Amino acid sequence: MADLLQIRHPSSGTEAELAITDGTIRAVDLREVVVDGEPLATYDPGYVNTASCRSAITYIDGNAGVLEYRGYPIEQLAEQSTFLEVAWLLLNGELPTAGELAEWERLITEHRMLPDKLKTVLAGFPYDAHPMTILMASTAAFYSFYPDARNFDDPEARSLNIARLIAKMPTLAAFAYRKGKAKPYINPDDAYGYCHNFLAMLFKQAERRYVADERLIRAVEVLFILHADHEQNCSTSAVRSVASSGNDLYTCVSAGVGALHGPLHGGANEAVLTMLREIGTVDRVPEFIEGVKAGRVRMMGFGHRVYKNYDPRAKIIKRAVEDVFEITGVNPLLQVAQELEKYGLTDEYFVSRRLYPNVDFYSGLIYEALGFPPEMFTVLFAIPRTAGWAAHYQEFITDPDNKIARPKQIYTGYPTRSYVPIEDRG
Numbered sequence: 001m002a003d004l005l006q007i008r009h010p011s012s013g014t015e016a017e018l019a020i021t022d023g024t025i026r027a028v029d030l031r032e033v034v035v036d037g038e039p040l041a042t043y044d045p046g047y048v049n050t051a052s053c054r055s056a057i058t059y060i061d062g063n064a065g066v067l068e069y070r071g072y073p074i075e076q077l078a079e080q081s082t083f084l085e086v087a088w089l090l091l092n093g094e095l096p097t098a099g100e101l102a103e104w105e106r107l108i109t110e111h112r113m114l115p116d117k118l119k120t121v122l123a124g125f126p127y128d129a130h131p132m133t134i135l136m137a138s139t140a141a142f143y144s145f146y147p148d149a150r151n152f153d154d155p156e157a158r159s160l161n162i163a164r165l166i167a168k169m170p171t172l173a174a175f176a177y178r179k180g181k182a183k184p185y186i187n188p189d190d191a192y193g194y195c196h197n198f199l200a201m202l203f204k205q206a207e208r209r210y211v212a213d214e215r216l217i218r219a220v221e222v223l224f225i226l227h228a229d230h231e232q233n234c235s236t237s238a239v240r241s242v243a244s245s246g247n248d249l250y251t252c253v254s255a256g257v258g259a260l261h262g263p264l265h266g267g268a269n270e271a272v273l274t275m276l277r278e279i280g281t282v283d284r285v286p287e288f289i290e291g292v293k294a295g296r297v298r299m300m301g302f303g304h305r306v307y308k309n310y311d312p313r314a315k316i317i318k319r320a321v322e323d324v325f326e327i328t329g330v331n332p333l334l335q336v337a338q339e340l341e342k343y344g345l346t347d348e349y350f351v352s353r354r355l356y357p358n359v360d361f362y363s364g365l366i367y368e369a370l371g372f373p374p375e376m377f378t379v380l381f382a383i384p385r386t387a388g389w390a391a392h393y394q395e396f397i398t399d400p401d402n403k404i405a406r407p408k409q410i411y412t413g414y415p416t417r418s419y420v421p422i423e424d425r426g
């Protein structure tokens with residue numbers, strides 16, 4: 001027998017039995033309960049306790065600090081996998097065989113180049129344009145170049161456009177970066193893997209071949225794996241929401257990039273660096289903490305809607321910080337970050353609210369050590385998250401339960417009133 005929730009509304013005498021499935025009730029079933037002549041609804045700003053879909057991609061246990069892609073723990077993937085293998089896993093549900101992986105890597109390598117005319121679009125941006133705005137506009141523009149993306153019900157067209165986008169994101173990001181530096185663009189190099197090629201497109205100077213330190217390539221690979229997906233976060237929900245009106249992948253991912261840009265989401269890593277710079281030295285940390293407790297500022301890189309424990313990605317990144325600093329030298333802001341973390345893990349304000357470091361707390365320090373300016377940090381997040389967005393887009397498109405996103409509201413405005421001609425207004 002199905003598990004049931006019994007609801008009784010004493011003043012109207014309404015009673016209803018709602019089926020509980022997967023630990024949830026269907027919000028539409030609440031309509032059986034009629035209050036003041038109206039079917040009952042829920043009020044949930046920010047979807048704090050509302051599941052918007054069924055998904056088989058990523059599992060998070062926020063209390064235990066667990067993150068898994070398709071059942072595989074993030075720690076094992078970060079240790080043993082590559083970003084492209086993880087992207088395949090997110091999209092297909094299984095780890096690829098050696099043959100599948102080789103073909104997937106070949107396909108991605110084949111599609112790395114940007115359409116030539118898109119470079120004219122990129123050239124039109126001001127030299128100091130934020131690279132996230134370039135990324136947002138260019139991903140949307142891709143649809144003009146690949147209109148077959150509208151055939152999203154055709155699995156072949158869908159897969160081709162997903163591969164195109166995953167392949168082109170690093171190229172686009174590198175173009176945006178070099179534009180800001182007024183440096184000539186570097187085309188992709190087929191001899192390099194995904195992460196090495198990205199570093200080459202960013203940092204190649206006059207040398208014939210750019211060769212990155214293997215440990216730095218691995219650090220980028222790990223960061224990309226950690227950022228590849230995170231179930232129904234703000235940007236993924238934006239992707240699904242835009243997909244729900246029947247849009248192509250590029251339009252949806254452009255919306256995802258926009259959502260990610262905000263400082264409460266992917267923009268937090270940039271905000272962490274700004275915060276660390278403003279604090280400057282360890283002796284100024286107590287004063288900053290007082291400001292946080294008084295509600296004047298937020299401690300960026302701390303707190304999470306889902307994790308009420310140490311974010312497992314932050315733990316892995318913290319270890320990677322040490323590896324990267326061995327090669328690049330220690331950033332003095334690391335001490336400030338460590339001191340902030342000490343307060344965060346012991347001070348009653350943070351402990352009682354279960355605020356722990358999130359993925360963004362240390363990632364900015366690595367990005368800076370690798371030579372990226374802060375405005376590139378969120379771009380570095382967007383590249384791997386494209387794999388997650390694409391996996392959710394695909395899951396949404398093929399979900400028989402999918403529906404156009406159209407939340408209800410509680411109307412708080414005026415009751416009906418009559419139009420007042422302008423000459424009669426106060």
Ligand code: ACO
Nearest residue numbers: 264265266268292298299300301302303304305353358360
């Ligand atoms: N610094 C100080 N106080 C905080 C912080 C913080 N970073 N985060 C939450 N709080 C406090 C709130 O003021 C609130 O306190 P109150 O109960 O006294 O009012 C309580 O903790 C709960 O906070 P909410 O804002 O309700 O939590 P919510 O789940 O809505 O927000 C969020 C989560 C947006 C991530 C928040 O913790 C935050 O702003 N953190 C800083 C930004 C950040 O690092 N974002 C990256 C998240 S990870 C990612 O997107 C990849």
